[in-house]
Amino acid sequence: MDGTGQHRPAHETKSEKILKYSGYSLRQSDDGTTNGTTLWLGGQILSAYLPTLKTRPGKAIELGAGIGLSALTLASLGWDVVATDLQNVIDLVLSQNASANAHLVAGNISVRELDWTVQPEHWSWTDTKSVSARSPAKDPPAAHPLGPPFDLIVTSDTLYTPQLAQPLLRTIYTLASLSHAGGKSPLILLCFERRDPLLIDHTLNDAYQVWGLKPERIPNKKLVQAMEKAGLRWNKEDWDGVELWKLKLEKPSKGASETAASSTEHVAVR
Secondary structure, eight states, rough: OOOOOOOOOOOSSSSSSSEEEEEEEEOOOOOOSSSSSSHHHHHHHHHGGGGOOOOOEEEEESSOOTTHHHHHHHHHTEEEEEEEEEEHHHIIIHHHHHHGGGGGGGSSSEEEOTTTOOOOOOSEEESSSOOOOOOOSSSSSGGGGTTTSSSSEEEOOOOOOOOHHHHHHHHHHHHHTOOTTTTBBOOEEEEOOOSSSHHHHHHHHHHHHOOOOOEEEHHHHHHHHHHHHOOOOOOOGGTEEEEEEEEEOOOOOOHHHHHHSSSOOOOOOO
16 A cells, blocks of 8 residues: 555555655655665654754755655755765665655755765766766865765664675765864764664774764654654654764774775675
8 A cells, every 4th residue: 555654664664665754755665676765764763853953954965865755854944965875776766756855845955876885085076976986086075066065964774784884984984074164073963773783882983983973872852852743653662773873073083094995895785
């Protein structure tokens, strides 16, 4: 049954090809080829929390944007958003959802591929399809309106496999470094389900010890308040294990450059 998933937990709506959610019509594809083409709990919690931000709308980038709910939420709040994912996710759902709902939001959404396993020196912000086109970047980031600096960096449901943990941290670190103005870090939000506690704890430790990204967990009390305002009146077990963290770029540790150089080049499907 399509179009009946308004505000239900994501695990109940995986089979719905067209998901009606917060006024948006969102295409999903649950064909088993990738995890990024359906809604997940982290994206729901993050999207509920975003309207509570006291940060003035500016320019944001989302990593692993999936079906586009968080990007659309930000754009509805007046943010200009660069929504990024792998090309297959973009082709299957993200690009269509951004276009189909563009008339409902105040800000702009630009969709681009960004493969975290591609080294940042190969990024280009002038490419009309891909930031990570694997060609030497000739344009300085600030030379293009889609590029840094960003005021906000968000990602959800992207911390689930060891192969992508360091590439994700490297990508966040690079974007934050390029957006670091006057000693002030952009706001960075990371939302995930704690399915693998060892992976989560190790990644959060590396975020600070290796990449200089200091983590701070947002209390569940604040999440519950945000969820209630967004109409997510769920039982505790419906979203048990979902956590939202803020990362703040401090002075990067000495190991950051070495880790960036040695991060895996394995391309995994999200």
